[in-house]
Amino acid sequence: MHTLDAYTGIEGTASLAKETVPANENQAFTHVRATVNQTLATKKYALADASKSDGTVAIQEEANGQSRVIGTMSQGNLCYILADAEKDWIYVESGDVRGFVSKEAVQTGDEVKAQVEAAGEGAYQTATELIAPEDNRALYYSYASVKLGTPGNAIRQAMLDFAAQFIGNPYVWGGTSLTEGADCSGFVQQIYKTFGYNLPRVAEDQSQYGTKIPVEDAQPGDLIFYAKDGYVHHVVMYAGDGKTIEAANEDQGIISGTVYIPEAVWATRILEENYNLEGTDVNEQNATAEQYGDSIGEYTIDYYCSCETCRAKASKVKATGTPVVEGQTIAVDPDEIPYGTKVIIDGHVFTAEDYDTSGKEKHISIYVNEHETAQKLNEKKAEVHLVK
Template sequence: MKRRGIKQVTLGILGGLVLTLNVNAATIGVVNVKNLNVRSGPSTTSSIVDHVHLGEKLEIISTSDNWFKIDLDLLSNAYVHSNYVNIENSSNSKVVTTKAELRNSPNLLGNVLATIDKGQLVSIEYQTGDWFYVSTTKGKGYMYKNSLSETKSSDSKSLSTSQDTTEKASKKVATVNTNILNVRQQPSISSKKIGKVYRNNTFEVLSESEEWVSIKIPNGSTGYIYKDYVVISDEKTITDSSSLRQQVVSYAKQFLGNPYVWGGNSLTKGVDCSGFTQQVMKKFGISISRTSRSQINNGYRVSKNDLLPGDLVFFGYRNRISHVALYIGNNQVIHANNRKTGIIINTLGDSRLLPYIGASRVIK
């Protein structure tokens, strides 16, 4: 049988009775639904690794937005949604501001779930920084401590968050997995569009709900994108992008003078324009498609004035892409040009190049 919830240790056997003792005074939660999914991460997109059931007691290790990390069997990562767990020994408090906001995360960027009137009682379950996680008649969420009549009680629990733990967890990021995605002012398809983002754009997740993710777009505005068209993951430690860009450029220059072969994929024996960019990027673990027309959709669009070394630059007639080159800085590109010249460097404004169409960034 699987061990559940509170860690216990056997002290011994006396008169046929087995004595047990709780190892520590942990924060304990009680499941309040019949069947609750346990996930591998604090998100509904994370895989389901187990289930817990009504009335079952759980040892809560830490909290991340609306999720509890729990101690469960031998699982190193086990999370349940906090809406479906009641904290034991919670304390009551009273709203002291005219309208107190109940948010879905412990910061001012969190979505407002409801407003609670002055004088209403709420049940404090735990504190995280300057915020309390509370249970109200309108649901559970976070309220700023100054909204309540008490900032902490002897009965309330204080849980660590991913930012408080000694080994800090990575921030969550959302990566767009469709060609173009609208950014809306509010989490609703009827809300005003305030911008667009593109495939492979990655943004820090400010908050998330079942269907929407809140992000900050390049112009500084905070907006919402539909969750079905992004992949939520932990932010990964990657090589410094400026250093990586220079490595890409240096590697590409090794093949100057090598032959152009239409349809070729060899940087030494022969390659065409899109084969050249694909094979150079492949060296650094960056996967892009095979044709110049499709490669513009592998990254996110950047303006000509914002080009950085390693960006892909596209050319053609009448807005129809037929050539791609690698920008190397100082207004220059390297590319597999044609059978006569092979792989060469040109200035971006060289009249021998086809008309400029656009650029894409695949190095984040």
């Protein structure tokens, strides 16, 4: 974690561009390439050089001189280089204006750094805003900011706020329009696309995208999938506190709903890739007495890993597409135990996530990380309980 000194910069002595949308409500600050951690970008100073122009330096919306001018700097105005310092068009931030300036229109280097540090940032004016932040596409190119970054949950909140705008719009089977109508997977696909993520088109394929996590671990913005008889048939965006935003059906349209627990089998996390997939020891008894539900009988228990030997042995075992996790994943015929069902085996809670077509009746394979572990844990019989 970075330790930040008290900020004593230019706000008190120099005028800044007027902020029309707070940073935590500005989708541009939470684009996929923007920082989502509380970090401070290294300050790389640059000063506007308007000697080759009409007295102002244009800040462009795109990296070319034909794009829209979203702000201007006068001679000697201060900006910070955020990216592309060696390119012909440099990505900069000045006040609350972000965009591209021609490399020839700014002065950089050690002399500029020494000059700014000697005079203090407060001695310099910054850019004049011409386009409101919410209309400035250049903000979507942000890699970081010289200001405190947006907290990690802000991208989630921005996504939910964006999705909520379309509540009340129609459900259309096969549709992908947020205004004219979308089905469940088309709706979440377009929401995520707005934030830079390209999801597959249908719910079944979307359920294989990202990192699979338990439904109870879902955070706002994560996707929750519903399955019945072993097949994924619906996807919702989790909104927190048991709520959803989803394209429900033709009667209801796009709604704010609640998670339908009986069919909610797993969630996927796309916004973060740091979810812990280490799992737990398969022999660890982690089930509580209160979790034991009905017994579904005695099953033959086998073990497998992802090596060629195990995969050859179970060549027809088909994963759901979600990551297999030791101490969590079991493979089973979904006609016997549907995907997402939690069961207790030898006091340990597992989740049905792989498809076992070994042909053996009442057969479960448990995933482990190491082949040695799979060999060591010989085939055995065990009573299987559903988790309440």
